[in-house]
Amino acid sequence: MNTLAVPAAKLPQAGAAPRALRPATGEAPWVRAALIVTALVFLTLFLFVPLAAVFVEAFKKGWGVYWAAITEPDARSAIALTLLAAGISVPLNLVFGISAAWAIAKFDFRGKNLLLTLIDLPFSVSPVIAGLIYVLVFGLQGWLGPWLQTHDLKVIFAVPGIVLATVFITFPFVARELIPLMQAQGQEQEEAARVLGATGWQMFRRVTLPNVKWALLYGVILCNARAMGEFGAVSVVSGHIRGQTNTMPLHIEILYNEYQFAAAFAVASLLALLALVTLGLKYIVEQRVKHQRRGAGDRAE
Amino acid sequence: MSIEIRNLNKRFGATVVCDNLNLDIPAGELVALLGPSGSGKTTLLRIIAGLEVPDSGEVRFHGEDATHTSVRERNVGFVFQHYALFNHMTIFENVAFGLRVRPKPPPGRPKAATPPRGAGAEGALGAHARWRPSDSEIRTKVMALLKLVQLDWVADRYPHQLSGGQRQRIALARALAVEPKVLLLDEPFGALDAKVRKELRRWLRRLHDEMHVTSVFVTHDQDEAMEVADRIVVMNHGAIEQQGTPDQVYDHPASPFVLQFLGDVNLFHGRFGHAPGGEPAQADTVYVRPHELEIVPPAPDGAAAGTLAVTLSQVLTVGAHTRIEFKRDDDGSYVDVEMPRSEFAALRERLGLQGGSRVHLRARRVTRFAAGGALQQEMPDPAAMI
Numbered sequence A: 001m002n003t004l005a006v007p008a009a010k011l012p013q014a015g016a017a018p019r020a021l022r023p024a025t026g027e028a029p030w031v032r033a034a035l036i037v038t039a040l041v042f043l044t045l046f047l048f049v050p051l052a053a054v055f056v057e058a059f060k061k062g063w064g065v066y067w068a069a070i071t072e073p074d075a076r077s078a079i080a081l082t083l084l085a086a087g088i089s090v091p092l093n094l095v096f097g098i099s100a101a102w103a104i105a106k107f108d109f110r111g112k113n114l115l116l117t118l119i120d121l122p123f124s125v126s127p128v129i130a131g132l133i134y135v136l137v138f139g140l141q142g143w144l145g146p147w148l149q150t151h152d153l154k155v156i157f158a159v160p161g162i163v164l165a166t167v168f169i170t171f172p173f174v175a176r177e178l179i180p181l182m183q184a185q186g187q188e189q190e191e192a193a194r195v196l197g198a199t200g201w202q203m204f205r206r207v208t209l210p211n212v213k214w215a216l217l218y219g220v221i222l223c224n225a226r227a228m229g230e231f232g233a234v235s236v237v238s239g240h241i242r243g244q245t246n247t248m249p250l251h252i253e254i255l256y257n258e259y260q261f262a263a264a265f266a267v268a269s270l271l272a273l274l275a276l277v278t279l280g281l282k283y284i285v286e287q288r289v290k291h292q293r294r295g296a297g298d299r300a301e
Numbered sequence B: 001m002s003i004e005i006r007n008l009n010k011r012f013g014a015t016v017v018c019d020n021l022n023l024d025i026p027a028g029e030l031v032a033l034l035g036p037s038g039s040g041k042t043t044l045l046r047i048i049a050g051l052e053v054p055d056s057g058e059v060r061f062h063g064e065d066a067t068h069t070s071v072r073e074r075n076v077g078f079v080f081q082h083y084a085l086f087n088h089m090t091i092f093e094n095v096a097f098g099l100r101v102r103p104k105p106p107p108g109r110p111k112a113a114t115p116p117r118g119a120g121a122e123g124a125l126g127a128h129a130r131w132r133p134s135d136s137e138i139r140t141k142v143m144a145l146l147k148l149v150q151l152d153w154v155a156d157r158y159p160h161q162l163s164g165g166q167r168q169r170i171a172l173a174r175a176l177a178v179e180p181k182v183l184l185l186d187e188p189f190g191a192l193d194a195k196v197r198k199e200l201r202r203w204l205r206r207l208h209d210e211m212h213v214t215s216v217f218v219t220h221d222q223d224e225a226m227e228v229a230d231r232i233v234v235m236n237h238g239a240i241e242q243q244g245t246p247d248q249v250y251d252h253p254a255s256p257f258v259l260q261f262l263g264d265v266n267l268f269h270g271r272f273g274h275a276p277g278g279e280p281a282q283a284d285t286v287y288v289r290p291h292e293l294e295i296v297p298p299a300p301d302g303a304a305a306g307t308l309a310v311t312l313s314q315v316l317t318v319g320a321h322t323r324i325e326f327k328r329d330d331d332g333s334y335v336d337v338e339m340p341r342s343e344f345a346a347l348r349e350r351l352g353l354q355g356g357s358r359v360h361l362r363a364r365r366v367t368r369f370a371a372g373g374a375l376q377q378e379m380p381d382p383a384a385m386i
Helices: A008-013 A029-058 A062-071 A073-106 A112-119 A127-138 A145-150 A159-170 A172-185 A188-195 A200-229 A232-238 A248-257 A261-298 B041-049 B091-100 B119-128 B135-148 B164-176 B194-211 B222-228 B246-251 B256-261 B341-351
Strands: B003-012 B015-025 B030-034 B056-061 B076-079 B182-186 B214-219 B231-236 B239-244 B266-269 B285-288 B293-296 B307-318 B321-328 B334-340 B358-363 B366-369 B376-379
Touching: A029 A261, A062 A073, A062 A261, A073 A112, A073 A159, A073 A172, A073 A200, A073 A248, A073 A261, A112 A172, A127 A159, A127 A232, A159 A200, A159 A232, A172 A200, A188 A200, A188 B076, A188 B164, A200 A261, A232 A248, A248 A261, B003 B041, B015 B041, B015 B056, B015 B239, B030 B041, B030 B222, B041 B076, B041 B182, B041 B214, B076 B164, B091 B135, B091 B164, B135 B164, B164 B182, B164 B194, B194 B222, B214 B222, B222 B246, B231 B246, B231 B256, B239 B246, B239 B256, B256 B285, B293 B334, B307 B334, B307 B341, B321 B341, B334 B341
Parallel strands: B030 B214, B030 B231, B076 B182, B182 B214
Antiparallel strands: B003 B015, B003 B056, B231 B239, B266 B285, B285 B366, B293 B358, B307 B321, B307 B358, B321 B334, B366 B376
16 A cells, blocks of 8 residues: 555656565565475475485495495396396386377277276376285286296296386386377377378377477386386385395395495485486476477467 | 369268268369358368268269378378477478478489389379489479478578468478379468468469469358459358359358358348338348448438338448448347448438438348248349339
């Protein structure tokens, strides 16, 4: 109300808005300060401190112990298995994600909504259940157990089980990223390519793929991070056989339970480092995805 | 290349979008498919392009059945309402796309090679299957097309850096790059603002006069259809209401729908005004366009024959035309009259017109349809009945 009572003499120089005027959604300075402080305190307490703790603990006993912890045979095999599981599940989910997104965004078919819902299943179900599903199917007492045993194939408590569980858990990442973008982009560009004489493959490689490449990469990064960090489902199917079926997260748990804190944190620091790299990549790619979304939005202007 | 549509049917679920359509589009013509939204015009265009498959019926190109030819092999150019340019490619690459996706010529073949599949033998349909030109040939061709659409200076830019009108011209250049036998345009100016739309219409007309490629464009804007097309096909509810030159469909509408869709019209139930005896009282509907009504001073003896007593309610002047809204004295409904601005100024002077003035209207021409709705009668001058 005070602003209304500005003396007439001051009006001509009121080029800048009077201080008391705020944008409609603006808040008082103390509200802003309180919100920012709250957010920062939370971040520090729950994210930065633990992250720093991982590295501090890892190097507590010096470089030598750290290096020994991550180069001992069991650790090396855990790292190798983690890379293998991610190396198999990420490409598989890449292929599945693109096909599922293509099918859902470009075609109408019966059961489309069911497929959309099913893709989210790994998100909604507890990872332990996901692991148990595979034990029930492939385990000794499971449906396929006897058959597998007679053919001398091992799935549960072996590498294939770990890969299967990882694939299941990381199922939705790529598809979930692509579907909204491809739906927003519609089919006009594909139709234009078809009319101009492009084959199906040319249309996909020259039009569809470039249009979604950043979203695809984003999905792959998230998928990879989850594949390497997965604990619950893998824990159920792995059997914790040292040097054979231990992934990095499982290895860390074992070390920790054996009171080898420095070693546990040393391996954990690798995972934390991976998380940081993922975050950095994610940030860069996210900017590109936003740009691409805007491009898709142009269509509807 | 001429296009013939034979007994074409298409439905989406319970909605019939093409109801046994038959249509001939002669080679070299520019034809407008005109109709309200949901009239099936876009679907018909997409069926001609091969982007939709009809439930039954035939599409023939130059007498050859093309119904089951894939969209790639039809050799049509298609321009989308929202341009559908490839956002990640430069303008140059957009236009070059249709040439770049062609198969590479086998090594050792002379440069001016014949098409991979005999164009002569397969006729018009096989003619497109040509080898990919060399990079320098592509460059020459694309630059020539960009010049044609007057945008050769944007070759290295990306679509999002262009205005809507420019994008649509690029889309047209891209469609023309493959030398289509048929050019199909789906509401090509629908997403543009009014001024650009007007410019592009004229430009499209001139372009067509130079190129003479058989063209079909879809529009819901009757002015656009009137201005650009050689022939107009008026569609409604999946059926063709009428086809003919712009003058034919405007002056001799085949149905009340065509009459009402091609411009404003006043409706009168029963006869227009009070005609003296002799003519049997008809209970049908009479249509008079706003510019076919003239304002006459009230007759001294009250209602004159063949005229309508009205009260002036509103005057709107937009540009060169004045639109006057009258309220009928007998039933209170409104009647629109349109005339040139200068004519109205003179008339206002002469009759002292203002809000509430009571005058009479006389129709220079009325249109009515016989009970069936198919037949049309026109009375050149009802005043002659007096």
